[in-house]
Amino acid sequence: MTALGFAWRSLVRQPARAALGVLGVAAVGALLLDMLMLSRGLIVSMQDLLDRGGWDVRVSAGDLPGSGLRVPHALETAEAISTLPSVQAVLVIRSASAQIDRASGLPLRTAFQGVATRSTDPAGARLRAPWTILRGRDADASDELVIDERIASEFMLEPGSTITLRASCVADLEALPATRLTVVGVAEFPFQTTNESTAGGTLDALKTACGGNVGHDADLILVRSKGDADGTAAAIRAQHPDVRAATNTEVVGRLQQTGFTYFRQISSVLTTVTVSFAVLLIAVLLTVSVNQRLGEVAALRALGFSRLRVVKDVLSESALIVGIGGLLSLPLGLLLAAGLDRILKGMPGIPVALHFFVFETGALAVHLALLVATAIIAALYPMRIVSTLPIAATLRDEVIG
Amino acid sequence: MKRGTVIRLIALIGWLLPATAGAQDTQLPTVLVSRQLAESERLTVGSVVRLATDASGTRSQEFRVGGIYEPTPDPSRLGQVPRAVRLHLPDLLDMTRPVGIPAGAEYISSVNVALVNPDDAHQFARDVDARLPGVVALPSGEAAGSAGPFRVLERFHLAIAIVTIVAATVFLLALTIMLVDERRETVGVLRLIGLPVRRILAQILLEGLMVAGVGAIFGLVLAVLSEQLINQFFQWRYDTALVFVRVTRDVALTCVTIAVPLGASATVVASWALLRRGGLRLARR
Numbered sequence: 001m002t003a004l005g006f007a008w009r010s011l012v013r014q015p016a017r018a019a020l021g022v023l024g025v026a027a028v029g030a031l032l033l034d035m036l037m038l039s040r041g042l043i044v045s046m047q048d049l050l051d052r053g054g055w056d057v058r059v060s061a062g063d064l065p066g067s068g069l070r071v072p073h074a075l076e077t078a079e080a081i082s083t084l085p086s087v088q089a090v091l092v093i094r095s096a097s098a099q100i101d102r103a104s105g106l107p108l109r110t111a112f113q114g115v116a117t118r119s120t121d122p123a124g125a126r127l128r129a130p131w132t133i134l135r136g137r138d139a140d141a142s143d144e145l146v147i148d149e150r151i152a153s154e155f156m157l158e159p160g161s162t163i164t165l166r167a168s169c170v171a172d173l174e175a176l177p178a179t180r181l182t183v184v185g186v187a188e189f190p191f192q193t194t195n196e197s198t199a200g201g202t203l204d205a206l207k208t209a210c211g212g213n214v215g216h217d218a219d220l221i222l223v224r225s226k227g228d229a230d231g232t233a234a235a236i237r238a239q240h241p242d243v244r245a246a247t248n249t250e251v252v253g254r255l256q257q258t259g260f261t262y263f264r265q266i267s268s269v270l271t272t273v274t275v276s277f278a279v280l281l282i283a284v285l286l287t288v289s290v291n292q293r294l295g296e297v298a299a300l301r302a303l304g305f306s307r308l309r310v311v312k313d314v315l316s317e318s319a320l321i322v323g324i325g326g327l328l329s330l331p332l333g334l335l336l337a338a339g340l341d342r343i344l345k346g347m348p349g350i351p352v353a354l355h356f357f358v359f360e361t362g363a364l365a366v367h368l369a370l371l372v373a374t375a376i377i378a379a380l381y382p383m384r385i386v387s388t389l390p391i392a393a394t395l396r397d398e399v400i401g
Numbered sequence: 402m403k404r405g406t407v408i409r410l411i412a413l414i415g416w417l418l419p420a421t422a423g424a425q426d427t428q429l430p431t432v433l434v435s436r437q438l439a440e441s442e443r444l445t446v447g448s449v450v451r452l453a454t455d456a457s458g459t460r461s462q463e464f465r466v467g468g469i470y471e472p473t474p475d476p477s478r479l480g481q482v483p484r485a486v487r488l489h490l491p492d493l494l495d496m497t498r499p500v501g502i503p504a505g506a507e508y509i510s511s512v513n514v515a516l517v518n519p520d521d522a523h524q525f526a527r528d529v530d531a532r533l534p535g536v537v538a539l540p541s542g543e544a545a546g547s548a549g550p551f552r553v554l555e556r557f558h559l560a561i562a563i564v565t566i567v568a569a570t571v572f573l574l575a576l577t578i579m580l581v582d583e584r585r586e587t588v589g590v591l592r593l594i595g596l597p598v599r600r601i602l603a604q605i606l607l608e609g610l611m612v613a614g615v616g617a618i619f620g621l622v623l624a625v626l627s628e629q630l631i632n633q634f635f636q637w638r639y640d641t642a643l644v645f646v647r648v649t650r651d652v653a654l655t656c657v658t659i660a661v662p663l664g665a666s667a668t669v670v671a672s673w674a675l676l677r678r679g680g681l682r683l684a685r686r
Contacts, residue, residue: 020575027568281572
């Protein structure tokens with residue numbers, strides 16, 4: 001019988017303790033997997049969000065897009081950027097706060113994004129805004145807009161409906177003019193947070209909503225390169241030294257150095273604690289189990305089992321407990337990650353489409369490597385016990401004791 | 402005051418130019434400088450700096466550093482070094498007021514109110530809401546709302562703690578089953594000499610309580626010792642005064658309240674199956 005088969009029989013002989021050991025490893029393994037998913041989850045998710053739509057360079061006035069600073073003379077800047085040879089298309093995004101009137105009660109506060117494309121390339125000119133149309137079509141005219149699901153359900157709107165909107169493009173103290181716009185589609189906005197609602201349209205539609213008072217600034221300029229994002233960002237920086245141009249990877253890198261560090265640190269701390277906890281507990285379980293079977297091990301040695309063989313038995317037992325527990329930890333970890341993700345997404349300012357826990361094959365590989373290391377390290381002490389066991393003395397003690 | 406203006410001011414701190422000190426410096430308006438900014442720009446109390454609201458330095462104005470302050474730790478800005486200055490509100494409004502807007506017509510983002518009796522906060526907020534339409538008043542404790550970063554992190558840590566407790570309980574049960582099994586013969590002998598099951602169970606429960614109690618105390622000592630280390634590491638890592646770990650009396654009590662009954666229960670549950678067997682069977686080798 002192989003060492004693995006022998007270890008399996010040892011475990012089956014004590015089903016309660018084996019099952020509890022496996023369950024314990026499964027719970028710890030699930031937590032470990034989650035922490036590994038958390039360590040890079042935000043970065044991977046943010047990169048995915050930024051890459052959606054194919055815009056690979058972001059031009060803003062601040063170090064990070066969304067810092068509140070605006071790009072001055074945005075349309076002229078966009079025109080100039082679109083003439084760069086490496087640029088396929090440029091999209092200007094101007095955001096304003098707006099209110100949608102209700103028949104009764106307080107109006108709903110929303111963000112209104114106005115976009116305008118600039119391109120010298122016919123393919124680039126057809127590129128659309130960075131939102132995804134769920135129903136209806138995208139807004140093209142200056143009296144059309146698309147809305148998110150929240151506005152659609154709250155006001156029971158569908159493509160073809162009209163709404164009265166008051167947008168404020170310059171200052172919150174403005175007396176907001178009422179404008180009637182036609183809803184032509186329901187869209188998903190990638191950076192929309194859980195506690196806000198968003199509408200979108202052309203820059204002309206935003207101008208209409210703001211009574212023509214939209215100014216010349218923009219919150220963000222998105223650029224699609226012809227393949228060389230780094231070169232395009234460098235060319236934009238050279239052309240416009242007063243603005244910040246960064247590729248999506250650079251934006252994620254900056255976020256990594258600031259906003260995301262807390263979760264990376266906490267994931268490192270909890271990973272270390274979890275692995276130490278697992279090693280300690282499996283080592284104790286195996287040690288107690290081996291100590292209870294010293295007579296049995298001595299008898300096997302007396303029957304001709306080699307020292308290496310009994311060591312292999314103990315290692316196989318550890319591998320079985322950790323292996324089965326590790327397998328169970330995968331679905332358990334994914335379930336737990338979904339729950340923890342839901343909790344963390346309750347934070348204000350977190351985009352709905354952003355996830356804290358993202359499954360990656362890299363995380364799975366590290367998880368497996370850590371579990372293998374746990375199985376080996378936890379088995380070291382019990383392996384030493386069985387390998388140095390004095391056969392005759394142990395058998396005598398068993399008989400006399 | 403518009404939030405964007407403040408951010409712009411903070412963002413332009415790198416533009417600060419320490420100027421030569423002179424006799425007229427004492428006449429200059431004063432500002433407070435964050436410790437981190439003072440360290441990076443080597444500013445001291447009395448230094449003269451020039452502030453502007455844009456990168457080109459238009460409408461710049463000189464100020465004297467009146468003090469250096471430790472910024473209030475903000476978990477939502479963790480990892481961002483707070484390079485900031487605090488101005489007297491009239492000075493800030495003078496700098497940021499758009500051309501053509503008369504003094505006194507500016508607006509501000511929030512007003513903090515200190516009440517004579519803090520217990521009146523809810524009533525005061527209700528009164529303000531009723532009398533000033535368009536203004537939202539909230540007691541400080543509720544300003545962050547139920548979805549504030551602190552609350553969310555608290556819920557996240559609680560969820561992690563629950564999973565850890567579940568894993569620990571399972572392991573504890575496995576361990577106690579083995580330990581109880583090890584003492585099968587002793588229990589068998591006790592049964593044979595006439596000790597009733599209830600008496601043995603009480604003994605096991607007492608023993609479990611003592612072991613769990615010692616374990617809980619050891620855990621608390623470990624937590625208190627590591628508290629300082631964890632805080633020092635993260636405060637160094639993020640250059641912040643934020644306290645990351647605090648073992649409070651409530652936290653310690655919660656831990657003991659969970660750990661001790663859990664440990665004792667695990668011992669009793671593990672022993673129960675053993676005690677249902679006959680004394681002779683247990684004592685048999």
